[in-house]
Amino acid sequence: MPLATLDTAAKRWVLSVQDYALLTGRALVNLFRRPFYWSDIVLQADSIGIGSLPIVILTGFFTGGVLALNSASTLAQFGATAVTGQLVSLAMIKELGPVLTSLMVSGRNASGMASELGSMMVTEQIDAMRALGTDPLKKLVMPRIVSTVVMLFFLTIVSDAVGILGGAFVSSVMLGQNSSQYFHTAYQSLVYSDVLEGLMKPIAFGFIISTIGCYFGMSTRGGTQGVGRSTTQAVVVASIIIIATDFFITQIFITVFGR
Amino acid sequence: MTTVAQPRIDHVDTAQDQIVVFDHVSIGFDGKPVLDDISFRVHRGENRIIIGPAGVGKSVLLKLTNGLLKPDAGTISLFGHNLGEMKQRDLFTLRGDVGTVFQEGALFDSLTVRDNVGFRLAEEHVPDDEIDRRVTEALRFVELEHTLYQFPSELSGGMRRRVAIARAIVTNPKLLLYDSPTGGLDPITSTTIVELIIKQRDASHTTSLLVTHRLQDAFMLATHRYSHDCKCIEPLPEGETDPNTTFLVLNDGHIVFDGNTHDLVHSDDPFIRQYLQ
Ligand SMILES: Nc1ncnc2c1ncn2[C@@H]1O[C@H](COP(=O)(O)OP(=O)(O)OP(=O)(O)O)[C@@H](O)[C@H]1O
Numbered sequence: 164m165p166l167a168t169l170d171t172a173a174k175r176w177v178l179s180v181q182d183y184a185l186l187t188g189r190a191l192v193n194l195f196r197r198p199f200y201w202s203d204i205v206l207q208a209d210s211i212g213i214g215s216l217p218i219v220i221l222t223g224f225f226t227g228g229v230l231a232l233n234s235a236s237t238l239a240q241f242g243a244t245a246v247t248g249q250l251v252s253l254a255m256i257k258e259l260g261p262v263l264t265s266l267m268v269s270g271r272n273a274s275g276m277a278s279e280l281g282s283m284m285v286t287e288q289i290d291a292m293r294a295l296g297t298d299p300l301k302k303l304v305m306p307r308i309v310s311t312v313v314m315l316f317f318l319t320i321v322s323d324a325v326g327i328l329g330g331a332f333v334s335s336v337m338l339g340q341n342s343s344q345y346f347h348t349a350y351q352s353l354v355y356s357d358v359l360e361g362l363m364k365p366i367a368f369g370f371i372i373s374t375i376g377c378y379f380g381m382s383t384r385g386g387t388q389g390v391g392r393s394t395t396q397a398v399v400v401a402s403i404i405i406i407a408t409d410f411f412i413t414q415i416f417i418t419v420f421g422r
Numbered sequence: 423m424t425t426v427a428q429p430r431i432d433h434v435d436t437a438q439d440q441i442v443v444f445d446h447v448s449i450g451f452d453g454k455p456v457l458d459d460i461s462f463r464v465h466r467g468e469n470r471i472i473i474g475p476a477g478v479g480k481s482v483l484l485k486l487t488n489g490l491l492k493p494d495a496g497t498i499s500l501f502g503h504n505l506g507e508m509k510q511r512d513l514f515t516l517r518g519d520v521g522t523v524f525q526e527g528a529l530f531d532s533l534t535v536r537d538n539v540g541f542r543l544a545e546e547h548v549p550d551d552e553i554d555r556r557v558t559e560a561l562r563f564v565e566l567e568h569t570l571y572q573f574p575s576e577l578s579g580g581m582r583r584r585v586a587i588a589r590a591i592v593t594n595p596k597l598l599l600y601d602s603p604t605g606g607l608d609p610i611t612s613t614t615i616v617e618l619i620i621k622q623r624d625a626s627h628t629t630s631l632l633v634t635h636r637l638q639d640a641f642m643l644a645t646h647r648y649s650h651d652c653k654c655i656e657p658l659p660e661g662e663t664d665p666n667t668t669f670l671v672l673n674d675g676h677i678v679f680d681g682n683t684h685d686l687v688h689s690d691d692p693f694i695r696q697y698l699q
C-alpha cells in the first residue's frame with residue numbers, strides 16, 4: 164500500500180511539473196503575440212515595484228548595516244577593518260541583495276498572485292474570462308511575469324545600493340571608520356563577473372516568483388480553503404526554489420569566472 | 423397543450439444551420455463518468471432548455487459547448503467547427519460569438535459593472551465612448567443602467583445575474599448559454615429574469631442553450647412571448663407553445679428526452695412523468 168501511495172504521489176508530482184512548464188511556456192509565447200497588454204504590465208509593475216520599495220529599502224539598509232557590524236568585529240581581530248567596505252559590497256551585490264529582495268518580494272507578491280488568481284479560479288472568473296474570448300495566460304499571467312522580472316531587477320539594484328549605504332553608515336558613524344576608505348574598497352574590489360552575477364540572479368528569481376505564484380493560483384481547487392493553501396504553498400515553494408537556484412548560479416559563476 | 427400555430431422555422435439540415443452538434447460525447451472526472459454518450463444538435467434559432475437533477479452534468483455540458491472543458495470521447499462542433507481540432511487561439515476567437523451566463527454569475531469582482539459588461543469590448547479595443555454607449559444600452563435592457571459604477575459585491579443576487587446577462591448579450595453573440603439564470607433567486611426575481619430572457623429571445627432570435635432547475639421557468643419560456651405592441655411579456659394563446667423551444671432532459675449521464683414541449687408533457691417515460699410532477 165505505501166508503494167502505491169508513493170506511486171500516485173510521484174505521478175502527481177510529475178503532472179504538476181508538466182502543468183507548470185505548460186503554463187510558463189504558454190504565457191511566454193504570448194509575449195510575442197498581439198494584443199500586448201501594456202496597461203496590465205504597467206499596473207502590475209506599479210503594485211510589485213513601487214509597492215515593494217519600502218520593504219526592500221528597509222531590509223537592504225539593515226542588512227548592509229548588520230554586515231558591517233559583524234565583519235568589523237571579526238576583521239578587528241586581524242587589524243583589517245579597512246576592508247569592511249569590500250566585504251559588505253561583495254556580500255550585498257552577489258548574494259544578499261538579490262536573495263533577500265527576492266524573498267521579500269516573494270512573500271509579498273507570490274502570495275498576492277496566488278491568492279488573487281486563486282480566488283478568481285474558485286469563483287469561475289477565470290472560466291468567465293476564457294468564455295469572453297480572452298486568454299487568462301495572456302491577460303493575467305504574462306504581465307505578472309514581465310513586470311516581476313523587470314521590477315525585481317531594479318529593486319535589487321536599489322537594495323544593493325541602500326545596503327552599501329547602510330554599511331557605510333554603520334562603519335563610519337557607529338564604528339568611527341573612514342567613510343571614503345569604505346567606499347573606495349567597496350568599489351575597488353568589484354569585478355565585472357560580480358556585477359553580472361548580481362544582475363543575473365534577480366532575473367532568474369523574478370521569473371521563479373511570478374511563475375510559481377501564478378501556477379499555484381491557476382491550479383487552485385476547493386474554495387476559500389484552497390486559496391489559502393495555494394497562497395502558502397506559493398511562498399514556500401518559491402522561497403525554496405530561489406535559495407536552491409541561488410546556490411547553482413553561484414556554483415556556475417565560480418566554475419566559469421573562478422570567483 | 424398542443425404545439426405550433428406559427429410556422430416553425432424549417433430545418434434544412436445543412437452544416438450552416440447547425441449551431442451546436444454533440445456527437446457521442448462522454449466526459450468523466452477522476453474516473454467517475456458524468457456524461458455518457460451524449461448526442462444532440464441545436465439549430466439556428468432554436469432555444470434548447472436543459473433540465474435534469476442536480477449534479478447530472480448540466481453545467482459540464484455547457485462548458486463543453488464553448489470548449490472550456492474537453493470531452494474524453496466524441497466530438498463537439500460549434501458553428502460547424504470541430505472544437506477538438508481547433509488551436510487554443512482560434513478557440514478564443516470562436517468564443518467571441520458565444521455569450522455565457524455562469525451559474526453563479528462569475529462577474530469580475532474587482533471591476534465595476536461598466537467594466538464587467540464592457541470587458542469584451544475593451545479587449546477588442548472599441549473606443550471608450552462607444553463602450554459607454556453600448557454598455558449603457560445593455561444595462562438599460564436589463565433595467566440596471568443606474569449601477570454603472572458600482573462593484574458586483576454592492577449588488578443583490580438578482581441584480582448580479584442581470585449584469586451577467588448584460589455582459590453576455592452586449593456584443594450580440596450568435597449563441598447564448600445560460601447556466602441556471604434563476605438558480606437561488608426568489609420567485610419574483612426569477613420571473614423578472616425569465617421575462618428578460620424571453621424579451622432577448624424574441625427581439626434578436628439568438629440561438630440559446632438554457633439550463634434550469636425550475637420547471638415553471640421552462641414552461642414560462644415555452645408558453646410566453648414578448649409583445650412589441652404592449653412592450654410586455656404576454657402568454658401565447660391557450661394551447662400554443664413556442665415552436666423554437668425544445669427540451670433536453672438528462673438523467674444519470676444520459677439523455678432521456680430530446681424533443682419539443684408537446685412531446686415532453688405527453689411523454690410516458692416514468693422518469694419524466696415523475697420529474698414533471
Ligand atoms: N472541474 C471539475 N472537477 C471535478 N469534477 C467536476 C468538475 N466539474 C463538475 N464535476 C462533477 O461533475 C458532475 C456534474 O457537475 P455539474 O456542475 O455539471 O452539475 P449540474 O448538473 O450543473 O448540477 P447543478 O444543477 O447543481 O448545477 C458533479 O458530480 C461534479 O462533481
Ligand SMILES: [Mg+2]
Nearest residue numbers: 480481525602
Ligand atoms: Mg450547474
